[in-house]
Amino acid sequence: MFLYYCGVRVNEARQIEWTQVSLDARLIRLEEEQTKGEEARVVPLPSVLVALLRDVEPKSGRVFDSENLRTEWEKACAACGLGKRTKMEPKHEKGFVYYKYSGLLIHDLRRSAVRNLRKAGVPETVIMKITGHKTAEVFRRYNIVSTDDVSAAMRSLELKVSSDSSVTVSAKRRRRLLTSRST
DSSP: OHHHHHOOOHHHHHTOBGGGEETTTTEEEEOGGGSTTSOOEEEEOOHHHHHHHHTOSOOOSBSSOOTTHHHHHHHHHHHTTSEEEEEEOOSSTTOOOEEEEEEOOTTHHHHHHHHHHHHTTOOHHHHHHHHTOOOHHHHHHHOOOOHHHHHHHHHHHHHHHHHOGGGOOOHHHHHHHHHHHHO
16 A cells, blocks of 8 residues: 555665654655665655554564565455466476466556556656656656546646636637638
């Protein structure tokens, strides 16, 4: 849930200690040595996550248990239909059995956070501060824009134009524009 809402990197989340968490302020402070970009940052917490964290005891050591995280994630996704684990037999006698996974990746939660923050109207620069993206170029890889987003933008524009007289063009101006285009 933390990764889905806040968009931090898995390795950043794994390192968070309770001393970095302020439930009253609804913030987690990531230190520069914990982040990929080597810049400290503050990550705001949604109320639903604060409520869950308040119930965790004891409040010492690491906040999140990341032991076998990817394996457990894959199992959970497979169990609810968001992924598939295929048992792979060993290629030789001393080999070991492993599972090939396809489906929703834990890293996809980072993309979801970026998308959800953008859809909530949070400015791009603020989203970048929360998620730790240093450049707009890399941020854009996570900022997925769907056909529904594009269609919703046009509907918003249509509503704005139809309800806002400052956006309309006078009949006289419209005739001048049309005349100038035909010449």
